[in-house]
Amino acid sequence: MKYIVAIIQPEKLEEVQAELFKNEIHLMTVSQVLGCGRQKGITQIYRGRKESGTLLKKIKLEIAVNDQFLKPAIDAITKAAKTGNIGDGKIFVLDLEECIRLSTGETGGPAIG
Amino acid sequence: MKYIVAIIQPEKLEEVQAELFKNEIHLMTVSQVLGCGRQKGITQIYRGRKESGTLLKKIKLEIAVNDQFLKPAIDAITKAAKTGNIGDGKIFVLDLEECIRLSTGETGGPAIG
Amino acid sequence: MKYIVAIIQPEKLEEVQAELFKNEIHLMTVSQVLGCGRQKGITQIYRGRKESGTLLKKIKLEIAVNDQFLKPAIDAITKAAKTGNIGDGKIFVLDLEECIRLSTGETGGPAIG
Amino acid sequence: MLGRVLTIILGAAFFLLAGLGTPALAADASTVNSGDTSFVLMSAALVLLMTVALAFFYGGLVRRKNVLSIMMQCLFAMGLISIQWVLFGYSLSFGPDKGGIIGGLEWVGLRGVGQAPNPDYAATIPHTAFMIFQCMFAMITPARIIGAFAERMKFSAFCIFLILWATLVYDPVCHWVWGVGGFIRKMGALDFAGGTVVHINAGIAALVAAVMLGKRTGYPERAMPPHNLPFTLLGAGCLWFGWFGFNAGSALAANGIAVSAFVATNTAAAAAALMWAGIEWVHGGKPTMLGMATGAVAGLVAITPAAGFVGPVSAILIGLSVSMICYFFVAFVKVKFGYDDSLDAFGVHGIGGLWGALVTGLLATKLINPAGADGLFFGNARQFGIQIAGCAITIGYSLVMTFVILKAVDLLVGIRASASDEMVGLDLTQHNESGYTLLD
Amino acid sequence: MLGRVLTIILGAAFFLLAGLGTPALAADASTVNSGDTSFVLMSAALVLLMTVALAFFYGGLVRRKNVLSIMMQCLFAMGLISIQWVLFGYSLSFGPDKGGIIGGLEWVGLRGVGQAPNPDYAATIPHTAFMIFQCMFAMITPARIIGAFAERMKFSAFCIFLILWATLVYDPVCHWVWGVGGFIRKMGALDFAGGTVVHINAGIAALVAAVMLGKRTGYPERAMPPHNLPFTLLGAGCLWFGWFGFNAGSALAANGIAVSAFVATNTAAAAAALMWAGIEWVHGGKPTMLGMATGAVAGLVAITPAAGFVGPVSAILIGLSVSMICYFFVAFVKVKFGYDDSLDAFGVHGIGGLWGALVTGLLATKLINPAGADGLFFGNARQFGIQIAGCAITIGYSLVMTFVILKAVDLLVGIRASASDEMVGLDLTQHNESGYTLLD
Amino acid sequence: MLGRVLTIILGAAFFLLAGLGTPALAADASTVNSGDTSFVLMSAALVLLMTVALAFFYGGLVRRKNVLSIMMQCLFAMGLISIQWVLFGYSLSFGPDKGGIIGGLEWVGLRGVGQAPNPDYAATIPHTAFMIFQCMFAMITPARIIGAFAERMKFSAFCIFLILWATLVYDPVCHWVWGVGGFIRKMGALDFAGGTVVHINAGIAALVAAVMLGKRTGYPERAMPPHNLPFTLLGAGCLWFGWFGFNAGSALAANGIAVSAFVATNTAAAAAALMWAGIEWVHGGKPTMLGMATGAVAGLVAITPAAGFVGPVSAILIGLSVSMICYFFVAFVKVKFGYDDSLDAFGVHGIGGLWGALVTGLLATKLINPAGADGLFFGNARQFGIQIAGCAITIGYSLVMTFVILKAVDLLVGIRASASDEMVGLDLTQHNESGYTLLD
Ligand SMILES: Nc1ncnc2c1ncn2[C@@H]1O[C@H](COP(=O)(O)OP(=O)(O)O)[C@@H](O)[C@H]1O
Numbered sequence A, B, C: 001m002k003y004i005v006a007i008i009q010p011e012k013l014e015e016v017q018a019e020l021f022k023n024e025i026h027l028m029t030v031s032q033v034l035g036c037g038r039q040k041g042i043t044q045i046y047r048g049r050k051e052s053g054t055l056l057k058k059i060k061l062e063i064a065v066n067d068q069f070l071k072p073a074i075d076a077i078t079k080a081a082k083t084g085n086i087g088d089g090k091i092f093v094l095d096l097e098e099c100i101r102l103s104t105g106e107t108g109g110p111a112i113g
Numbered sequence D, E, F: 001m002l003g004r005v006l007t008i009i010l011g012a013a014f015f016l017l018a019g020l021g022t023p024a025l026a027a028d029a030s031t032v033n034s035g036d037t038s039f040v041l042m043s044a045a046l047v048l049l050m051t052v053a054l055a056f057f058y059g060g061l062v063r064r065k066n067v068l069s070i071m072m073q074c075l076f077a078m079g080l081i082s083i084q085w086v087l088f089g090y091s092l093s094f095g096p097d098k099g100g101i102i103g104g105l106e107w108v109g110l111r112g113v114g115q116a117p118n119p120d121y122a123a124t125i126p127h128t129a130f131m132i133f134q135c136m137f138a139m140i141t142p143a144r145i146i147g148a149f150a151e152r153m154k155f156s157a158f159c160i161f162l163i164l165w166a167t168l169v170y171d172p173v174c175h176w177v178w179g180v181g182g183f184i185r186k187m188g189a190l191d192f193a194g195g196t197v198v199h200i201n202a203g204i205a206a207l208v209a210a211v212m213l214g215k216r217t218g219y220p221e222r223a224m225p226p227h228n229l230p231f232t233l234l235g236a237g238c239l240w241f242g243w244f245g246f247n248a249g250s251a252l253a254a255n256g257i258a259v260s261a262f263v264a265t266n267t268a269a270a271a272a273a274l275m276w277a278g279i280e281w282v283h284g285g286k287p288t289m290l291g292m293a294t295g296a297v298a299g300l301v302a303i304t305p306a307a308g309f310v311g312p313v314s315a316i317l318i319g320l321s322v323s324m325i326c327y328f329f330v331a332f333v334k335v336k337f338g339y340d341d342s343l344d345a346f347g348v349h350g351i352g353g354l355w356g357a358l359v360t361g362l363l364a365t366k367l368i369n370p371a372g373a374d375g376l377f378f379g380n381a382r383q384f385g386i387q388i389a390g391c392a393i394t395i396g397y398s399l400v401m402t403f404v405i406l407k408a409v410d411l412l413v414g415i416r417a418s419a420s421d422e423m424v425g426l427d428l429t430q431h432n433e434s435g436y437t438l439l440d
């Protein structure tokens, strides 16, 4: 089992979700984060005072998958989120040791999907 | 050492915390996330335009524990968060390699609690 | 490759970032979280009704690094975020299996930086 | 579907046009005073703003997931009561008296309510100006009740409750106290701007509703802190602002009484706000913004029946005392009895209004308003008795009728939202929308 | 740099001072009525508040990243038009007539516009009071258009568009309809408070702008829910409040007509709000807060031209009907034709204003306002024809001129923000600031 | 505990009632003008709203964790000063003159201040109307200072500072400039609506406070962006709206001077808003919403002393120039000298007010207001000298007294919140509440 963390552009959320759904990946957790990356932040000015920002709004997806869904998931995210420009985002893959579904008590692979 | 990520219903936060405290687990990090799961989102309508939502508010807990606390933590969360209905949430367990307490510089097991 | 999760005081974000930049660590993901720790929350009172809070605002940094950057990263965060008081925060290190840069399709070490 | 509705409505409208649409001729301008008319119209506008302000005062106090449901209920009251008032509410309240109990239907659809003044109510402004000023009162009164059943009432039930309560409770009580021939008015009860009619009336209804609907799931164990206190301040600030229209406007002319009511209003609000903060400082440890805002509203409520009858020093006294009483109800009595008056509609409006009505019987003086009466402290014990009687009658009637109406509505459609709707929040489940975006 | 600017401005100012700064002597107080003056000044203040309210009504509807751009545009309109009006806008609109088409430049810089009343426009208040009341109308009219091109227009383009549109579209149309000698006024068209001048005019400009700018990226596939609906209610509530100044104030005196307009305004808003909620309940499943707020605004728009000419029952009819029509445009016509009138400036203001202007020709009656005219339903079919003609002329002119102006601005600086600016949001890219902090 | 407090308060209240509570008899109605009274009461209501507006103008600019502390301070000023004014502040400010320095205690508790006009101040409205209008000024003046010590002052220290400053600084200066017999008034200084009394006075106090409290931790290295700019616009918009009451209301009658002040107010605000945006466009790259809002407020500040004495073209000049000056102070002088005037209370209110008071000595003209005086540009150099003298005296007095008061308060309870309280935020540490929920 793998735990995928993907950082994408906010505009791409709906497309990424749609693409994942097509690949039978329906479950995920979404949150708003701020990215500090190669894409530079935008300077803000308040009453003449400049504040150079380093952070830009991004969306973070967390998706736990069984191993056979890892590649489809990565492909789906890449397909939907990639524009080829700086700022598109990244995917991180971590190993997942255990997964428990609270409502049923199922564990492991069956609990993920 | 393990790194537990738990997704629960917002209403259950206080009960889960209380149950964890009972089991001597006092430290955790909490954040608000949006879950896309088996529980379906609610359609919103703005001036006649429907927008079918897939996301629902959830709470995410991150808890780093020493190995002997893994089971108590999982049991506590399950006990407090489980209603048996769809949407109750999930627990994910990842392996934690290192932990450092900034204020003292302690590392490993002692730094966790 | 390692996946660092650091919880710090909100006031320290800019200093931590600056220190990381000095150590050539430029990429990270930032989010706002609530910490339940040894530092106690503050009781709130609404129309005579007390609500004892257990949560305090914290900042969470997620930084994926190649192995040789792990120590510099930890040192940089510690240097900037440590005051020696309760509440300074913690660093968690997880193993990172794979990293993919969406814009180029690069994977592994080169995708991280 | 839409087409059918359209046809029905147009048909109905033309029927109405034929039946009712012969408005009075333009006024004999000589009797209309432009200063007074300007004052009353602007006051009416201010009172309208109060209902919007209430939406924010209450809206800021609920949880994020229910903010729109509060605002929607306020807005719906603005819409529905405006129409009810024009069609028949005004006639029931102020129309030609029927046995001291209710106004007749002679003024239905505002027939005969024209630009000429009606000296029974206000001799120097168009009758329609008096009518629309009163309309704003009819609108905000039921809106105050919303605070008691926040976060758990079905919207459909609210709509039915609203029209029934306005017609069966507000209109009669309004007639009794303010209508020419109304029996409480004839008793000689003083109610300058609505302590009985508005605050006690709504406050008691709030208590009944809170008890009948039951507690919110998780109350009182679970924390339910206000989601946006700046909104609550916005509401309180605009209420304070609008209350000048409510109280000073009730003089129905820009004269010395209006000024006196204006001064009393400001002074009582200020004293009550300070007192609430002071109590918190002594009792709870820290003075809070919400406390001061609550105190200010309590002061405004309490001064309402007294505004045109008391001087500034009495206003201070009223302000100081009402905060003590309301704080006691909100922080102790509510907890003790365990009802969930979610936003303290009873604790602040009901109790504050009751205290204001009683204290009017103590502190009113003809030195301020020769058309009023002296209270107990100015040598007229009888007035205090009259005030008690007026309050008691209103409390009894509002209590019984609100109970009956809510029971009926419950049988009809059910008053309480389902547990799962309550958990997800009323915004999404009752209105298919949400107050704020989460990922944007 | 700053020094140079300073010098130029001071120089220019003193030139102006010498050239224009000889204001009229203080008024002969005897003709000025204090009640009327009080009423018109307070009404002017209320109308100013409406532009702020609009900033919130619209601002709550856009995405978080564009909220300031909306607010900035409203604020900029307040600033620029206030100055334009004083310098030459008022003179073009209301100055001595030139062939029925435009006002002359005699009143440039308010020369000759003093504290004495101008009986052509308002006999009982200082001429300057009439001027500043009208200034607020000139300010809010172009602000309404903002809703059509929200979230994608370059700010520099907006600025140029604004001054050109105000001068080349608003001022002439205002003269035609309200200026002494204006040709639509001479035709006998009724427009109590600005249905043609304000709403149709701005609504058509909105449609043209929406079409010319093209859709927002991602529209209509991607969800773009309102980021802060409480702000939208705040806007709607303050619009309702301010609209009393807009409509009742247009009587220019605190008299029976003002009261009548006030009542009609409140009634129509209420009826329209209810109707919109009703349609949603029947058609969409649930009544929404946004729906009621939208309905209220539609009702206010539609009653504007009719306010001083109709009774309350007609006002109900106007309110009910306008919601049906606007809902139809917003939920069906817009979708069908696929233009991105982002915040429904055309669908609500344009269509609502058009319906209001037409319905005035049906329901106006001299029973309410002897200085007005009877409409079709009161036996005067001619009036309906006149109203149609007035609307048609305004639509045609606004359509053509808005097109020409936008084309010109597009050639000059480009009207549409770059795709990447649109993606990041106009707040950061056009104004270097953001509405809310993210980590605080 | 509560019981004891109650007893003490009731006891005190009855003592007061006996001692002071004999209000003047109802006015001889013949001298009261309803139009003027309506105007002044509504203006007073508008000025009250300004303090609420200020809470949002300032509140939006601070960090999320301190928003309530700002709002609480504004609300506390509303409460405390309302009571102080009625009890003795009004008497000190406007009561029978003692040597040109202070008003006597004859009017303590409003004894002798009744419904009859006091022709010394306003001949056509009840004396109490004048009193309550001035009360609103007394309330908002210290509230302006809050911007200077935002995010770091202890609340208890604020409370003590507030009452001392109001009594020892505001009341005397108010008497000097506006009280009959006040020595600056006798010098012939012009201050239409409070440039010296309100803005310079508060602005200088702000500077002193900013310097004495020291910088916020992390200033200026750390970014502290405004947490909610829409709130700031809401504040600015309502300030603009309310300022019509402030300035036009200062005519104390709905006459030509009031209209003139109204026009000047709107025009100056607009010109200043545009100018600020223009400077940013030229200097900083992009015009900002916050910049325009700040400019509008600066324009309103600067026109305040001049409002009833200048024509619209002068108003434009005042607006344009004040933005240049204030921008310079805010963006350069503050940075250069390094004091932390957190929300620019000195940079905008102090400097803007100073410029306004001086420019009144240049541009005032009897053509607008025969009861005023001509300024330097209208041939009367002496007036400019008088204005300088008035400003200098106010600056000196406010500077010294504010210093003394703050020193005293610091010795008493300490003025600065502890470092850890500042870090956690004043909302939680001073008031045990937080503005917004985090998990809801
Ligand atoms: N090493 C990293 N650790 C954590 N987050 C990262 C890392 N690299 C990138 N990110 C996240 O991904 C986002 C996109 O990265 P960026 O460098 O802007 O674009 P890209 O690499 O796709 O061209 C960043 O804003 C940040 O949130």
Ligand SMILES: Nc1ncnc2c1ncn2[C@@H]1O[C@H](COP(=O)(O)OP(=O)(O)O)[C@@H](O)[C@H]1O
Pocket: A027, A028, A029, A030, A062, A063, A064, A065, A101, A102, A103, A112, A113, B007, B034, B035, B036, B037, B038, B039, B056, B058, B085, B086, B087, B088, B089, B090
């Ligand atoms: N495979 C997954 N990866 C990431 N998050 C998940 C996954 N499965 C579930 N979740 C999270 O858990 C929440 C609850 O899941 P859901 O399917 O609604 O309920 P349950 O499985 O408890 O019946 C989801 O909203 C989502 O946030």
Ligand SMILES: Nc1ncnc2c1ncn2[C@@H]1O[C@H](COP(=O)(O)OP(=O)(O)O)[C@@H](O)[C@H]1O
Pocket: B027, B028, B029, B030, B062, B063, B064, B065, B101, B102, B103, B112, B113, C007, C034, C035, C036, C037, C038, C039, C056, C058, C085, C086, C087, C088, C089, C090
């Ligand atoms: N075991 C843990 N699991 C998850 N988060 C933790 C854990 N321990 C600490 N944290 C996070 O770190 C923050 C700081 O911890 P705290 O105990 O307050 O201070 P410190 O340990 O630095 O003295 C907490 O608020 C919490 O967010």
